[in-house]
Amino acid sequence: MRCLLCHASIEQDVNWDTVLKPVETRVMCAACRETLPLIEGNVCPICNRKMDCNATCSDCQKWEQSDKWQGVLKRNQSLYHYHEGIQEVITQWKYRGDYVLVKLFQSDIERIVKDRRKQWPTAVVPIPLSSERLVERGFNQAEAIARLMTRKPVHLLERLDSEKQSKKTRYERLNRINPFRSKTSVPPHVLLVDDIYTTGATLRYAAKALQDAGCLHIESFTLIRG
Amino acid sequence: MKGCCILVSSLPNTPDSSALCPLSGKLLLKHELHYPDEQIHQWLNEGAVTHISSIEKTLTGRRCMRCGNTKHYLFAEMPCHACQSTCYYCRNCIQMGRVLACQPLYYGASATSYPEHPEPCEWEGSLSRFQLDAATRITAAMASERERLLVWAVCGAGKTEMLFPGLTQALSQGKRICLATPRTDVVRELLPRMKAAFPGVSLEGLYGDSPDKAGDAQLIIATTHQLYRYAYCFDVVVIDEIDAFPFHADPSLNYAAKRAAKATASFIYLTATPRRKQKWAIAFRQLPVVFVARRFHGYPLPVPQLKMIASLRRQLKAGQLPNVIAQHIASQQQRGTRQLLLFVPTIQLAEMLTDLLAAHYSSITSVHSKDPDREHKIQQFRNREKSLLMTTTILERGVTFPSVDVFVLDAGHDVFDEAALVQMAGRAGRSPDDPCGDVIFYHAGKRNAMVDAVAAIKRMNRIGSTL
Numbered sequence: 254m255r256c257l258l259c260h261a262s263i264e265q266d267v268n269w270d271t272v273l274k275p276v277e278t279r280v281m282c283a284a285c286r287e288t289l290p291l292i293e294g295n296v297c298p299i300c301n302r303k304m305d306c307n308a309t310c311s312d313c314q315k316w317e318q319s320d321k322w323q324g325v326l327k328r329n330q331s332l333y334h335y336h337e338g339i340q341e342v343i344t345q346w347k348y349r350g351d352y353v354l355v356k357l358f359q360s361d362i363e364r365i366v367k368d369r370r371k372q373w374p375t376a377v378v379p380i381p382l383s384s385e386r387l388v389e390r391g392f393n394q395a396e397a398i399a400r401l402m403t404r405k406p407v408h409l410l411e412r413l414d415s416e417k418q419s420k421k422t423r424y425e426r427l428n429r430i431n432p433f434r435s436k437t438s439v440p441p442h443v444l445l446v447d448d449i450y451t452t453g454a455t456l457r458y459a460a461k462a463l464q465d466a467g468c469l470h471i472e473s474f475t476l477i478r479g
Numbered sequence: 480m481k482g483c484c485i486l487v488s489s490l491p492n493t494p495d496s497s498a499l500c501p502l503s504g505k506l507l508l509k510h511e512l513h514y515p516d517e518q519i520h521q522w523l524n525e526g527a528v529t530h531i532s533s534i535e536k537t538l539t540g541r542r543c544m545r546c547g548n549t550k551h552y553l554f555a556e557m558p559c560h561a562c563q564s565t566c567y568y569c570r571n572c573i574q575m576g577r578v579l580a581c582q583p584l585y586y587g588a589s590a591t592s593y594p595e596h597p598e599p600c601e602w603e604g605s606l607s608r609f610q611l612d613a614a615t616r617i618t619a620a621m622a623s624e625r626e627r628l629l630v631w632a633v634c635g636a637g638k639t640e641m642l643f644p645g646l647t648q649a650l651s652q653g654k655r656i657c658l659a660t661p662r663t664d665v666v667r668e669l670l671p672r673m674k675a676a677f678p679g680v681s682l683e684g685l686y687g688d689s690p691d692k693a694g695d696a697q698l699i700i701a702t703t704h705q706l707y708r709y710a711y712c713f714d715v716v717v718i719d720e721i722d723a724f725p726f727h728a729d730p731s732l733n734y735a736a737k738r739a740a741k742a743t744a745s746f747i748y749l750t751a752t753p754r755r756k757q758k759w760a761i762a763f764r765q766l767p768v769v770f771v772a773r774r775f776h777g778y779p780l781p782v783p784q785l786k787m788i789a790s791l792r793r794q795l796k797a798g799q800l801p802n803v804i805a806q807h808i809a810s811q812q813q814r815g816t817r818q819l820l821l822f823v824p825t826i827q828l829a830e831m832l833t834d835l836l837a838a839h840y841s842s843i844t845s846v847h848s849k850d851p852d853r854e855h856k857i858q859q860f861r862n863r864e865k866s867l868l869m870t871t872t873i874l875e876r877g878v879t880f881p882s883v884d885v886f887v888l889d890a891g892h893d894v895f896d897e898a899a900l901v902q903m904a905g906r907a908g909r910s911p912d913d914p915c916g917d918v919i920f921y922h923a924g925k926r927n928a929m930v931d932a933v934a935a936i937k938r939m940n941r942i943g944s945t946l
Contacts, residue, residue, distance in 0.1 A: 255552045350577040351570060352557030389510075391560050391579065 256282040257357055258342065280356045288338035289357065292331055292478060300453055301331045301478050316453065326460045326471055329450055330369065331478035332361050339477060347394045347448065355397045358476060362401045365474075374442030374472060377403045380459055381412045381433075398476060399446045409436050409443070409466075410459055423452050433459045435466040442470045451479035500527040501695060502587030504655075504712025506545060506738075508533075508576050511708070512585060519585070530583040534567050543569035545578050545707050547734030571731055575707050589712035589741070593681075593697040595653035602643050602676040609773040609946065614641045616769045617747055621645040621715050622652070626745040629721075629761065632771035633780055633939050634751045634905020635879070639669065640775070642717060643676060645747070650680055650697070654714035657699045659706055659736060661726040663687060665719065665877035667854075669700050703732045709739035716740045717747045720876060722754045722898050751876075751905060752898035752935070772943035778914035779940040781907045783887075783900070783933055791889060791923040795828060800835055804921055807886070812840060812866060817882045817916060821869045822903050824892035832888075833869050845869035876902040881910035890920035890929050900932035 254263045257280050265271070265279070281289075296303055297310040299317070304310060309317070316322045333339055346354040366373075379395035387393060399406035414432040443463055445456055450473070460471040500522055502512070512519060522528040534554070535542050542549045548571035559566035562581040569578045578584070606614055613630055620626040622645075632638050642658075649656055658673070660666060663686040670684035683696035685705040694701075694708065703718070703726050716736060718726070726732050740746065748766075750757070760766035774780065786803070788794075794801050811819050823829045826847040833845040844865045846853040853873075860868045861880060868874075872894060885907045890900060900920065907916025920929055 260552065345573075349573050350557075350568070351555070351573050352568070353555035353570070387560050391577070392557055393560075 254278055254280065256280070256285055257354055258282075258285040258288070280359070288342060289361070290334050290336070290339075291361065292334055298328070299326075300329045300450060303334065303478070312453070316457065322457055322461075325464055326445075326453065326457050326473055329453065329456065329473045329475065329478075330365070331450055331475045332358065332365065333477050335449070335477050335479040343448065343477070347390070350390055350392070352392055352397065355394075355401065358398070359401050362398065366402050373474075374440075374444045374470065375403075376407045376409075376440040376443045378407050378409050378443050378445050378459075378463070380445060380447040380455060381408070381410050383412045383414065394448045395446050398448065398474075402446065402474070406446070407440075407443075409439055410434070410462060411436075423454075431458050431462055433462040435462040435468075437466055439463055439466045439468045441468060443468050443472075445471060445473040447473065447475045449477040449479050450475040500587050500591075501693075502528055502585060503591040504589035504710065505585075505587050505694070505708055506531070506710040507585050507587075507708060508545075508578065509582055509585070511576060522587075527588060529586045529588065531586050532580075533578045533582060533584045534569060534580040541567060543571060543578055543731075544584060545569070545575075545735075546572035546731040547738070548572065548731050572707055575704060586710055589710070591695075591712075593653050593655050596650045596677075596680055598647075599650040599677050599680050600643055600647040601678055602640070604640065606640060606644075607637070607773075607775045607777065609771055609777065609943075610637055610641045610775055613769045613771045614644045616767075617641060617645040618648050620745050620747060620767075621649045621654075624743040624745065627748070627766060628746070629748045629750065629753070629757060629766050629768045630771065631753060631761075631768055632749065632751060633774060633943075634876075634902060635774040635780075635909040636751075636771040637775035638719070638749050638771075639672060641771070642747070645715075646677070646698075649715050650677065655697050655699075655712060656715045656717070657701065657706070657709075657713040657739060658717045658719065659701050659703045660719040660877070661703050661723040661732075662720070662877055663702055664857075664873070666700055666702055668877065668879075669719075673698065673700060703736060706732070706735040706739040709735075711738070711741050713740045713744055715745050715747070717749065719749045720751075721748045721757070722750045722752050723876060727754055727756075752901045754898070770942065772939045773946060774909070774914070776911035776914055778908065778911075779943060780936050781904065781916050781918045782936055782940070783904045783918040783920050783929075785890075785920050785922060785925065785929060785933070787924065788921055789923060791921060795889065798831060798835070800832060801921075804886070804888070807919070808836070808867075809839075811884055811886075811917075815866070817884045817913070818860065818863065818865075818880060819867045820874070820880070820883045820885045820903075820906055821867065822875070822885065822887045822895075823869060823871060824889050824894045826871055828888070829869050829871055836867070836869070840867055843867040843869065846874065847871040848873050872899055872903075874906075875899050876905075878906070879909050880906065882913040882916070883907055884917040885919070887918075887920045889922065891922040891924055891926040895928060897928045897931040897935065900928060901935055904932065904936060 256263055261282050263279050263282050295307050297313055299309055299313040302310050345351045377399050379399040382393045411434045445459055456473045463471055531544055533544055540551050541554050548569055553571040554567050555570055556565050567580040620628040666684050666686045674682055680698050681696040682698045683691040685694055685701035761768045788801050829845050829847050836843050842865045844856045846856050859865050885903055887903055904918045907918050908914045
């Protein structure tokens, strides 16, 4: 096997596990593994941001104080911290279109899905891309993640705008018409999936659209907590 | 170059009507064509532009027809939105845009002719007697077809100037020329010099985020990666610093360079530190070579001094600078005659030592590959606003500062191979006004690379002294 990031060949350890357990193929070398740090320790119970103590962060307090957004998104779970190293991986994966890098996240995603199987809603809904962006990239990164979580992601949403989120300020992200439209028949519990939680606006707009269509409980899972 | 042959034989002969097609000589992806669909259709019908399948099956696997990659681990599958099925793509050249198996490459037949410039060169300098011999050989190689020539010239021999007579002649014959180099910094430095030397010739500099994008000029100065976008259009290809990363380590760049050239093209390779592969080719007379063993000003290369400091690594690890080095830096800076280039093996070390030294020297600055501000900082050093520049190997080659001393910290580190050490030593004494310069390798124990580098420099000086 070769490391998906640096292409160096990975030496598999030879020990009793090699003989007794099913082969576990590693897709990353140890050095590249460090570019993906898992979120551990104290986090905000709503958005999963890293905190000094287990208190709700100031951003989530703002969300929860507003009448419009209170309780729209019950909880977000993320896998990795945001930093420069992971930004490079995401750029390569999402913007350059190196689809196979989704395998880097596979084992971590599978583990978290196993852990949360009881708590999480069963309907996994990836955040859609605008058709323009989909043609440009060739794949939807949220759907790629969702496919690692379940065999059948549910497509309930449709995206109406096409602008890039990353080019907007926080104010612009929060004050606009909902870019998502939901189908009319929705399950009561939904798990939204996206690649990155930055301000939480995208996920909340999507959750809002689902809630208006009749959804009761909406949680989310993202790869990175920005 | 099996890939090239397959591609050549599968290309149809195209009529001369393609002379006006701006895609002439290029090999592009769909999204790189900034023309309306009708226009492209018309070109396709006329035969000026041809579809080429982007990833071909070979006996043992696949080949990317843009970069020539055949390594199986550099291909991957993805569920493709365009063809609604699983599609292969090439991971090797993905930073130049993704090549998907279901989307063809667009090849514009190269039929454009370029003007003949009778007297294009306005460079007023003259070549030294050391440069003249090589310049004559280069001119002869450029004038004929299918020639290859390796120019093995010491650092600071004036390689660019040696090309001028050859370029002058090639341009007067209306040839199209590509000057490729592995490094963006070198393209940026060469561009104004070439523009000044050949003002009447259309000229473009291409690199990752260059302001020039079209790439239609007669004289192209580009990073080797840009050659992925060309096919069979250059009459002369000059590759500068063939031994530099990433060119020597990436066979697909060599593939791209060969593919960018016409079948009748001549290749000129320039280097100060050939790798083993080229040395073997020279030894077995597979590659014609011309030596330039003296710098253009006629003085010998400064020979590095090796200084051993047994505790070097331990102290650097503990975040300290050994006293001996600190004293050397202090006395060098007090003399104030030359600026100081301080090479370190890693970015972390560069940052750590810059912080440490900034307390004593206000005019210190540091650059490394991840530094967004590096162009500006190098310019400051060039303007003599700063007297001390801490750098990683990114400045090992292609840059000229008139009067510097060179210190290399931890010269035994794995990133410093023989070529890198010779190149770093070659930064000193480049100006005729100050042809010497101190070069000191600080090390924690001699390694082969250091000894070989010193031997290589001495050897060149010996050859040079007999001229």
